[in-house]
Amino acid sequence: MDISTPVTRPPDLYGRPRSDSFMQKLAAFSDNAVTRLARRSTPPRRPPATEMPVIRELVVVAKHQEAEDVVSLRLATPDGGTLPPWQPGAHIELHLPSGRKRQYSLCGDPADRHRYRIAVRRIANGKGGSAEVHDALGEGMRVAVTGPRNAFPFAAEASLLLIAGGIGITPILPMAREAARRGLDWRLVHTGRSRGSMPFAAELAELAAAAPGRVSIRPDDESGVPEAADLLCVSPAAGAVYCCGPAPMIDGVRRAFGGSRASALHFERFAPAPIADGRPFELQLGDTGRVLPVPYDRSALDVLHDALPDLPFSCRQGFCGTCRVRVVHGHVDHRDRRLTATERAAGAMLPCVSRAPEGERLVLDV
């Protein structure tokens, strides 16, 4: 997206030796409008923050053990008021007392406008968000919540295969209920280590009883660790597959999908993949600017974003190119799949994925 090259007045479309009169007119029209603007003096103002409360204080009204290491929380407004509506696949973000933010799929009934339900598995070596929900968030406590938002929308195709791995059942459960309610042709497969570790067994059994032959439960310790292709083989011809579970399972399903009969694959995309082989390095803002350390487990973009909150970015996966910055000094370890060799040689870098060798300092033109 090099916009620095000066644009010259474009020639005629048909190679006639004159400049294009429509182009001239557009430029004159715009120049005229801009000249009139220059006389204006109302200073720019940011709009007032919207009335729509983005962050809500909710109360934990019930907490249940759903399986080994899995608790569910029911959340309601302090005054029992209605909550914003949601659709299967939606999640909310919890702002935990420690300041950590974690997103959890809603797994209750969308028709219940007074309570949200989420379920959380304790992750032994995670960064503590799940442990905090388990240990520090009790009944009666308040928690700030944003959302709901939906990154895994349910399109209610006529025939469906829903694949859930372990705690990945949370967004899938409301989808199955919605499919049943709409009379769609659906199947659900729930996998997990063992029955004891798989949440919502009773609710799934209830669904299965009402819809015989549609629900299958596959604990690894009974039926072996399933191959993605085996999971997909229940998929209807020309049907859609919805998959939620641990990253290796989603990757497996994505790889095996081409060989299946299904026609569409939905999965929840957790934006940035964990950083592989990250080493600490430094960023310097401008020739004489601040120096920001980038730790091994954070992206350069995350660090930059803390310092410059209005920095553009979008995909955080190194393909859209919107986070592009210019490096004036230092060696970049390019990890994107967007920039050309020429762009890299000219100093372009995509900080959402690209890094620098350990201890190196990159001087950015920002």
Place this chain on the structure above:
Amino acid sequence: MFRAAPAHPERPSEPIDHHDLVLQPRDVTFDWGATPLHWLPGEPFATHTFDVLHLMLPELERWFVRTFEQALPLITDDRLREDVRGFIGQEAMHAEAHQEVLEHLLAKGLDPAPYTRQSEWIFRRVLGDRPELTPAAAHAHLLQRLALIAAFEHFTAYMGHWILDNGHLDQAGADPAMLDLFRWHGAEEVEHRSVAFDLLVHLDPRYRRRVVGMLVTAPVLTRLWIRGVRFLMSADPELDERVQVRFRDYLAAARKDLLPRPGAFARSVLRYFHPGYHPTQDGSTQQAVAYLAASPAARAAAR
């Protein structure tokens, strides 16, 4: 092993509203190796009416991205800011995908450069930044351009919905890769159809601002489109250089439902002037997300 659908579907077509969608760009991979120049067989006019988009959109959508990046610091609504971030990534991907088609056209002997140079002129020089402006005037200039973008997004959303709904293009033997490009793009346009409008209203809620945006965009876009079709028809090495482009060619293609019908198109533009207009009133997010999960290009890049 899989039974036929049950005989008692309960309200099967009840739509799902997804106004809380998280917008995310998708990586895509297209292979133009098997795509002929006239990718709608025997329909050079309809083919080139779509092809104008390849010539216009790369510059246009990059201009969207640059303009929205300038608006980012002004946004005070967290959710809208997230939407704008999703929007710029999607538009940046659209620009790249159409840019690749330009190389394909060139390889087929059609040089798009005379027209794309004009696109550069429009979206960098005519509608680009004006460094000479005071901050107050620059802000007003930004709002004007956001109003043009909101109006333009009304057209892309209309086209997106139209092409997702249209089965006639498949029946006419349209090249699958090209159809997928337009449907993937169209589906993301439907997905993010309210972002530009919401951003404009957030920064300037006045009805007049919106109306002026459409009053400028609609005629200029129409004119640019007609010029584009004329240019492509004359630059097409597989057509006689003196081929005429007439309004009735458009009507004929529209009657075959290979292009949007003029009446429906005009009514859609008029809806934009309704004080209660909101982009979510047209199009279906449910349909868009269903297509995006099925798009071969989006799946080819997913690894």
